[in-house]
Amino acid sequence: MDFISNLFGKDKTQNLFEASKIGQIENVEKLLKSNKVDINSQDTYGKTALNYAVNKGYRDIVELLIKSGADLNIQDENGDTALISAAKAERGDIVELLIKSGADLNIQDGNCETALKFAVKVGYRNIIKLLLESGADLNIQDKNGETALISAANRGQKDIVEWLIKGGAEINIQDENLNTALIAAAKIGHKNIVELLLKAGADLDLQDKNGNTTLTYAADRGYRDILELLLESGASLDVQEENGLTALMLSTQAGDKDIVELLIKNGADLNIQDENGNTALDIATEMEFNEIVELLLQSNASFSS
Numbered sequence: 001m002d003f004i005s006n007l008f009g010k011d012k013t014q015n016l017f018e019a020s021k022i023g024q025i026e027n028v029e030k031l032l033k034s035n036k037v038d039i040n041s042q043d044t045y046g047k048t049a050l051n052y053a054v055n056k057g058y059r060d061i062v063e064l065l066i067k068s069g070a071d072l073n074i075q076d077e078n079g080d081t082a083l084i085s086a087a088k089a090e091r092g093d094i095v096e097l098l099i100k101s102g103a104d105l106n107i108q109d110g111n112c113e114t115a116l117k118f119a120v121k122v123g124y125r126n127i128i129k130l131l132l133e134s135g136a137d138l139n140i141q142d143k144n145g146e147t148a149l150i151s152a153a154n155r156g157q158k159d160i161v162e163w164l165i166k167g168g169a170e171i172n173i174q175d176e177n178l179n180t181a182l183i184a185a186a187k188i189g190h191k192n193i194v195e196l197l198l199k200a201g202a203d204l205d206l207q208d209k210n211g212n213t214t215l216t217y218a219a220d221r222g223y224r225d226i227l228e229l230l231l232e233s234g235a236s237l238d239v240q241e242e243n244g245l246t247a248l249m250l251s252t253q254a255g256d257k258d259i260v261e262l263l264i265k266n267g268a269d270l271n272i273q274d275e276n277g278n279t280a281l282d283i284a285t286e287m288e289f290n291e292i293v294e295l296l297l298q299s300n301a302s303f304s305s
Contacts, residue, residue: 013041021067023058032068039070054085059094065113072103079109087115092126105136112143120148120160128160138169145175153181153197156190165200172201178208179254186214186230189223194230202215204235211241219247219263227263239267244274252280252296255289260296270301277304 016037019027026048031037042048050070053061062082066072073081083103086094095115099105106114116136119127132138141147149169152160163179165171174180182202185193194214198204205213212220215235218227229248231237238246248268251259260280264270271279281301284292 011039014043016041016049017043017047019051020058020061021056023056025058025061025064028053028061028064032064036194038146039065039068040281042074042076043269046074046078046099048074048076050074050082051076051080051085051126052291054082054091054098055089055092057089057091057094059091059097062094063097066097066101072098072101073107073130075107075109079107079111080108081109081115083107084109084113084115084118085131085218086133087119087124087127089172090122090127092124092130095127095130099130099134105131105134106140108140108142108154114140116140117142117148117151120151120157120164121155123155123157123160125160128251132163132167138164139173141173145173145177147173147175147181149173149181150175150179150184153190153193154179154184154188156188158183158190158192158196161185161193161196165196165216171197172203172206174206174208178206178207180204182214183208183212183217186217186223187221188224189218189221189226189231191223191225194226198229198233204233205229205239207239211239211243213239215239216241216245216247219256220250220254222251222254222259224259224262227259231262231266237263237266238272240272240274244272244276246272247281248272248280249274249278249283252283252289252292253287255287257289257291257295260292264295264299270296270299273304279304 007031016031050065083098149164182197217229248263281296281303
């Protein structure tokens with residue numbers, strides 16, 4: 001279709017949307033010069049011409065609309081701004097252009113995610129670097145309370161965790177389930193990230209909503225290397241999770257003799273009782289883990305009275 005011949009049809013704003021969608025920069029320019037369109041008009045989806053140009057990756061049209069006074073921070077029905085859309089489309093060149101043009105870096109979309117939080121979630125490293133260098137807020141929490149740092153730790157993204165720490169991310173923020181970045185890293189057994197976070201001052205003994213600490217997760221899941229690191233760093237041995245289980249009880253329940261032995265050597269309390277009144281020795285006996293029973297008895301553990 002010869003779009004230029006239809007420039008002065010019934011709905012010039014709709015023509016602007018269409019020209020921006022399909023990449024016809026000459027038509028966009030002509031419409032803007034006509035002074036008969038509102039550059040920031042939103043359609044039924046809340047999108048502007050700029051939103052459409054960004055979504056389609058037409059950098060030349062994005063640049064033209066910015067120079068013509070487009071509002072960079074209008075949000076569509078999903079809460080996406082031009083910057084968030086550019087991040088989602090992995091268009092670092094457009095992200096850079098929008099940043100240089102003054103786009104707000106910290107607006108949150110419908111999931112309360114910023115451009116940075118989304119880029120971290122999907123691992124778009126070039127965009128993360130641009131946003132970090134430009135001063136994006138590292139500590140904004142999404143609708144689940146997750147920060148960029150928790151997200152990176154949860155996904156095993158060691159390099160991104162390191163960038164965020166260097167950028168000044170708060171280490172001990174907890175999400176809605178009270179997970180910290182350290183707990184997230186321990187859950188997936190990522191020792192290198194645990195080590196980074198400990199060096200940055202992560203709190204060893206914060207508990208999630210189930211009462212678990214980094215240590216109880218490491219013991220329960222058999223991550224000996226992480227457990228040793230936590231013990232060396234002074235983690236509390238005898239914290240009880242919501243059912244009253246300690247790291248020793250959890251490793252006993254898992255039948256992991258090596259972990260049980262490590263915890264005993266480091267001074268774990270052998271006789272704490274869970275919510276049912278059971279000790280580690282009771283648990284080992286009930287589950288017929290005979291080697292662990294013997295180990296506990298040798299260490300002077302007791303049955304519940």
